[in-house]
Amino acid sequence: MGHESSVPLFWRLIKPRYQLIGTKCKTCGNVFYPPKYLCPVCRKEGKLEDTKLKRTGKILTFSIVRSAPTGFEKEVPYPVAIIELDDGPRLTSQIVDWKEGDLKIGRRVEACFRRIYTDGKEGIINYGLKFRPV
Amino acid sequence: MIGIVGYGGYVPRFRIKVEEIASVWGSNAKSIKDGLLVDEKSVPSIDEDTATISVEAALNALKMAQINPQKIGAIYIGSESHPYAVKPTSTIVGEAIGVGSEFTAADTEFACKAGTAGIQMVMGLIKGGYIEFGLAIGADTAQSKPGDALEYTASAGGAAFIVGKKNIVAEIEGTFSCSTDTPDFWRRDTVEYPSHGGRFTGIPAYFKHVVSATNGLMNKLNLKQSDFDFVVFHMPNGKFPLKAAKMLGFDSNKLTPGFVIKKIGNTYSGSSILGLAATLDIAKPGQRILITSYGSGAGSDSFSIKVTDLIEKKRKRVKKIQDYIDDKEYVTYAKYTRLRRGI
Amino acid sequence: MKVAVIGVGTTNFGENWDVNLRQLAIEAGTKAILDAGIRGRDLDAIYLGNMSAGRFIGQEHVAAMVSGELGLSIPAMRIEGACASGGLALRQGLLSILSGQHDIILVGGAEKMTDLMTDGVTSSLMGAGDQEWEAYYGVTFPSLYAMIARRHMFEFGTTREQLAKVAVKNHHNGSLNPIAQFRKEITIKDVLNSPMVADPLTLFDCSPITDGAATLILCKEELAKKYTDDPVYIIGCGQASDTLALHDRRSLTTLDATVKAAKDAYKQASITVKDVDLAEVHDCFTIAEIVATEDLGFCKKGEGGKLLDEGETEIEGRIPVNTSGGLKAVGHPVGATGVKQAVEIVLQLRGQADKRQVKDAKIGLTHNVGGSGATAVVHIFSR
Numbered sequence: 001m002g003h004e005s006s007v008p009l010f011w012r013l014i015k016p017r018y019q020l021i022g023t024k025c026k027t028c029g030n031v032f033y034p035p036k037y038l039c040p041v042c043r044k045e046g047k048l049e050d051t052k053l054k055r056t057g058k059i060l061t062f063s064i065v066r067s068a069p070t071g072f073e074k075e076v077p078y079p080v081a082i083i084e085l086d087d088g089p090r091l092t093s094q095i096v097d098w099k100e101g102d103l104k105i106g107r108r109v110e111a112c113f114r115r116i117y118t119d120g121k122e123g124i125i126n127y128g129l130k131f132r133p134v
Numbered sequence: 135m136i137g138i139v140g141y142g143g144y145v146p147r148f149r150i151k152v153e154e155i156a157s158v159w160g161s162n163a164k165s166i167k168d169g170l171l172v173d174e175k176s177v178p179s180i181d182e183d184t185a186t187i188s189v190e191a192a193l194n195a196l197k198m199a200q201i202n203p204q205k206i207g208a209i210y211i212g213s214e215s216h217p218y219a220v221k222p223t224s225t226i227v228g229e230a231i232g233v234g235s236e237f238t239a240a241d242t243e244f245a246c247k248a249g250t251a252g253i254q255m256v257m258g259l260i261k262g263g264y265i266e267f268g269l270a271i272g273a274d275t276a277q278s279k280p281g282d283a284l285e286y287t288a289s290a291g292g293a294a295f296i297v298g299k300k301n302i303v304a305e306i307e308g309t310f311s312c313s314t315d316t317p318d319f320w321r322r323d324t325v326e327y328p329s330h331g332g333r334f335t336g337i338p339a340y341f342k343h344v345v346s347a348t349n350g351l352m353n354k355l356n357l358k359q360s361d362f363d364f365v366v367f368h369m370p371n372g373k374f375p376l377k378a379a380k381m382l383g384f385d386s387n388k389l390t391p392g393f394v395i396k397k398i399g400n401t402y403s404g405s406s407i408l409g410l411a412a413t414l415d416i417a418k419p420g421q422r423i424l425i426t427s428y429g430s431g432a433g434s435d436s437f438s439i440k441v442t443d444l445i446e447k448k449r450k451r452v453k454k455i456q457d458y459i460d461d462k463e464y465v466t467y468a469k470y471t472r473l474r475r476g477i
Numbered sequence: 478m479k480v481a482v483i484g485v486g487t488t489n490f491g492e493n494w495d496v497n498l499r500q501l502a503i504e505a506g507t508k509a510i511l512d513a514g515i516r517g518r519d520l521d522a523i524y525l526g527n528m529s530a531g532r533f534i535g536q537e538h539v540a541a542m543v544s545g546e547l548g549l550s551i552p553a554m555r556i557e558g559a560c561a562s563g564g565l566a567l568r569q570g571l572l573s574i575l576s577g578q579h580d581i582i583l584v585g586g587a588e589k590m591t592d593l594m595t596d597g598v599t600s601s602l603m604g605a606g607d608q609e610w611e612a613y614y615g616v617t618f619p620s621l622y623a624m625i626a627r628r629h630m631f632e633f634g635t636t637r638e639q640l641a642k643v644a645v646k647n648h649h650n651g652s653l654n655p656i657a658q659f660r661k662e663i664t665i666k667d668v669l670n671s672p673m674v675a676d677p678l679t680l681f682d683c684s685p686i687t688d689g690a691a692t693l694i695l696c697k698e699e700l701a702k703k704y705t706d707d708p709v710y711i712i713g714c715g716q717a718s719d720t721l722a723l724h725d726r727r728s729l730t731t732l733d734a735t736v737k738a739a740k741d742a743y744k745q746a747s748i749t750v751k752d753v754d755l756a757e758v759h760d761c762f763t764i765a766e767i768v769a770t771e772d773l774g775f776c777k778k779g780e781g782g783k784l785l786d787e788g789e790t791e792i793e794g795r796i797p798v799n800t801s802g803g804l805k806a807v808g809h810p811v812g813a814t815g816v817k818q819a820v821e822i823v824l825q826l827r828g829q830a831d832k833r834q835v836k837d838a839k840i841g842l843t844h845n846v847g848g849s850g851a852t853a854v855v856h857i858f859s860r
Binding site for chain 2: 115
């Protein structure tokens with residue numbers, strides 16, 4: 001029963017993961033997603049507040065995972081990508097609902113709500129955002 | 135007046151054709167298609183479930199409604215395939231769409247009419263002045279036993295309705311329900327697939343309740359068949375709603391815009407309400423829609439819906455049900471099995 | 478700075494089913510102690526690099542385990558920086574001698590990876606990445622480096638064949654290295670035809686899962702000649718950090734931590750990159766070697782692929798890279814790698830590299846990276 005099954009560890013990040021809520025520093029104006037707890041630019045002068053980000057962006061780079069980590073055996077092969085959101089920050093997630101030609105640097109994508117990981121037959125279901133081509 | 139402030143649907147992209155399923159079991163595809171009036175059905179991706187479908191439908195409804203999600207005071211989600219037996223889908227969806235924490239929620243079960251029951255529940259809370267807006271969703275990722283007749287129709291999809299009093303795109307003029315203890319189709323706890331009573335699911339079950347509820351609604355509101363421009367009935371297959379229309383004296387043409395079963399199958403708790411959404415997508419202001427759901431076990435909820443002037447402007451904001459139906463990718467039976475059973 | 482390396486030792490690297498982590502550490506440790514000509518009780522401290530004994534074999538507190546096995550009660554510490562654990566242990570050991578606190582120390586690196594199934598190893602290795610924002614979504618290490626490769630190909634036109642040439646070169650070098658996990662030559666075609674792990678990287682683009690240990694005995698400059706006529710010195714060291722997640726980096730095709738660590742190391746050693754005769758760089762995946770040669774300054778950004786086309790990094794080339802066979806062919810027992818790299822450079826500078834010997838090797842460099850570039854440490858060695 002390792003960290004993959006931890007309930008509080010998952011629960012703590014529901015809001016930023018489900019709603020694409022990052023943080024914005026009122027001092028320097030930088031927007032961060034995943035959310036930062038300390039502004040890395042301003043450090044002690046920084047003042048962070050929650051900010052909800054637009055759910056669209058573009059693919060900066062991608063790959064297709066074919067050798068699964070534990071818990072993802074039923075899903076391989078699946079594409080992963082680094083996506084630059086229209087609001088600026090970059091994040092990493094899977095690409096879904098893709099056709100031939102969609103996996104391309106620059107392809108526009110939007111967030112969609114999907115299952116990320118299911119902890120066996122008895123554990124909880126972890127949800128989050130993946131991205132699909134628009 | 136109470137009505138629909140915004141609505142939205144979602145249908146997963148994958149499809150499997152009747153021919154593909156029939157070829158595995160050595161059945162006659164043509165006679166199945168003719169008998170069920172179904173060509174193909176939707177199949178959820180391995181990472182989709184009732185919660186994810188509900189979120190997508192709800193986000194569409196919010197986009198159309200253009201309200202602050204925190205003003206939603208109640209969320210009811212009806213399904214036969216909630217991700218958890220104990221732990222509500224409605225709070226997962228509430229969190230995902232940003233409703234905050236000041237709302238009431240519950241999951242409902244009444245076979246395929248669990249979603250429409252939710253619509254009635256929020257109507258009550260709104261009329262009673264307890265909440266400003268309510269969200270009712272019906273969605274399913276239906277399971278069927280391989281080789282069973284239901285395999286051709288059990289599919290996945292859902293629709294969401296935000297109900298309120300302001301800026302409504304369609305008025306809910308009234309509702310009438312009919313419920314009895316009729317065990318036509320059921321699933322015992324911990325059993326994987328449902329069971330059904332074969333032909334018993336017809337006259338004593340589906341038709342009895344759909345007809346009673348519809349007649350009851352028309353009597354209550356003093357409306358007749360000609361007052362309705364469109365009709366939507368729950369679609370377990372293509373034949374039943376057509377027969378119900380005939381029994382009730384409705385012109386079968388009125389079913390056409392809402393006849394989503396042909397290309398996506400039976401989305402169970404999503405069935406009649408996706409049909410309603412598809413109809414609302416093309417209805418003109420002033421037109422009236424009758425919708426009667428059916429849930430095994432058994433019961434029907436019937437509604438009279440009258441479209442307002444606001445619909446044309448508001449529904450432009452959101453992907454249409456027909457767009458979801460048209461956006462598809464076919465899978466083989468092998469891939470279908472992998473997706474449904476996670477092998 | 479000048480700290481002497483007076484002894485080296487390694488185990489064979491590979492799937493060592495018969496031995497556990499203790500045995501690996503003891504074997505490498507005693508080889509180095511013998512090579513140095515010291516006695517165990519001459520040691521003042523142990524610095525051990527190990528990334529994840531906790532996840533691989535359920536064992537924490539491994540430095541204490543090793544000192545216990547050696548029968549010593551000296552200070553023993555485990556240093557962790559993902560795949561840079563070995564290089565970081567070396568740096569910490571170095572600093573302890575420069576501080577005057579210790580005179581003779583043992584720096585080791587060890588990892589026992591093969592007791593888990595592949596999916597378990599893949600998951601454990603993602604501990605080197607961002608658990609909450611990369612691993613959570615099913616990202617794996619091969620896919621992170623594959624994304625770097627794809628971006629590098631997009632920005633600079635690096636080709637699939639150039640990536641394959643890294644593997645071919647390193648397998649050739651590995652065939653000359655008795656400790657290497659893989660001792661056979663391969664061709665570009667072998668690389669391209671091997672199963673895809675994370676597009677565009679195939680199995681042969683990826684360093685393997687390996688058990689192994691490597692050890693160095695270091696001592697302060699003044700003591701060196703007591704133990705050997707021909708010591709090798711560490712004359713410079715640099716270390717830098719960067720964001721944990723790849724998506725937070727300034728660039729997807731440059732490891733800023735490598736650039737900074739190298740700059741600091743060159744400065745401290747009072748050399749420029751042109752003075753470097755050979756290097757052991759962190760080729761966890763073929764693309765990583767290409768990026769490393771650029772970030773260390775062996776060529777301009779984007780031209781790492783060209784170095785391979787022109788054979789400049791072969792043993793007889795202008796700037797031999799990974800004469801040991803690299804992580805690719807020798808294997809990558811995570812915590813051991815940084816120390817093994819140092820062992821190879823020391824052997825080369827001593828003239829003991831046998832069939833892999835680079836002529837007139839005077840100044841060597843080791844480059845060890847943690848994760849997808851969140852940590853980088855560079856050491857400069859000289860005769």
